[in-house]
Amino acid sequence: MPPNSSAPPPRQPAALWAYDQLLDELVAANRILLHHQIVDSFGHVSARHPDRPDRFLMSGRKAPSLVERADIREFGLDGELAVPDGTPSFLERYIHSAIYTARPDVQSVVHSHSPGIIAFGVVPETPLRPICHTCGFLGGGAPVFEIRDELGPASNLMITNQTLGLALAKKLGSASYVLMRGHGSTAVGRNLPESVYNAIYAETNARIQTTAMTMGPVTFLSPEEAAATSGGGPIVVERTWNHWKSEIAS
Ligand SMILES: [Zn+2]
Incomplete structure (x- = not known):
């Protein structure tokens, strides 16, 4: 839910990296997501500005394989460039701006079209649910955003303005x-x-769930097991991040 104007400034978790290093880590995030086939020509990743919660950092409109440090721009929470420079921006940047607006706790956002999870968005009877201990962050199951509820049956399905972004953020809720x-x-x-971990492991969960459902009735994590295994904390994050960075180093 968007904060009202009288609300105190959003509080954010302690920043993992200072601004200068965060630029390099964002470039690495693009390569990691590409390496794991979460993004391809499309898809984008952002991080909230470590010193200014009312801004976030994301590349200009480029394929993830081509993003360099100099491509990272600052955006306001309205989804527009903080300092317009004439360079093109992603059409779906409002996914990021709206979520940062609605969720002060969120420090990073990944949007992708990774193929394994698409099926779970189009078969209402088969929700994406946490199936293994690395995917407890899926909680009781991932919510599904239906853009027809906002635009009817003839849209291009993309989040191209802040109003649509806020509708998506509302569906995300606290998930x-x-x-x-x-x-x-x-x-x-x-x-x-x-955020990169969640994007990669949701895709992994989808692949495992798809296979398991062909074998018979599936035992998913209970809500308590999902809660107990979610939020792996800094050790898991650092270990996976360092591993992923080593994969893209060569
Ligand atoms: Zn998209």
Whole structure:
């Protein structure tokens, strides 16, 4: 829910990295997501500005394989460039701006069209549910955003303004992951590694769940097991992040 104007400034978790290092880590995040086939020509990742909660950092409109440090721009929570420079921005940047507006706890957002999860957004009878201990962040199951509720049956399914972004953020609620019917998904985290982790492991969960459902009735994590295994904390985040960075180093 968007904060009202009289609300105190949003509080954010302690920043993992200072601004200068965060630029390099954002470039790494693009490569990591590409390496794990979460993004391809499309998809984007952002992080909230460590010193200014009313801004976030994201590349200009480029394929993840081509993003360099100099491509990172600052955006306001309205989704517009903080300092307009004439460079093109992602059409779906409002996914990020709206979620940062609605969720002061969120420090990073990944939007992608990774293929394994698409099926779970279009079959209402089969929700994406946590199936293993690395995917407890899926909680009781991922919510599904239906853009027809906002735009009717003839849209291009994309989040192209702040109003649509806020509707997506409302569907996300307090969750870590939201499916977007016929389109893709959005993962959030309390820091950059966590949002990347959630994006990668939601796709892993989808692949395992798809296989398991062909074998018979599936035993999913209970809500208590999901809670007990979610939020792996800094050790898991650091270990996975360092591992992922080593994979893209060569
Ligand atoms: Zn998209």
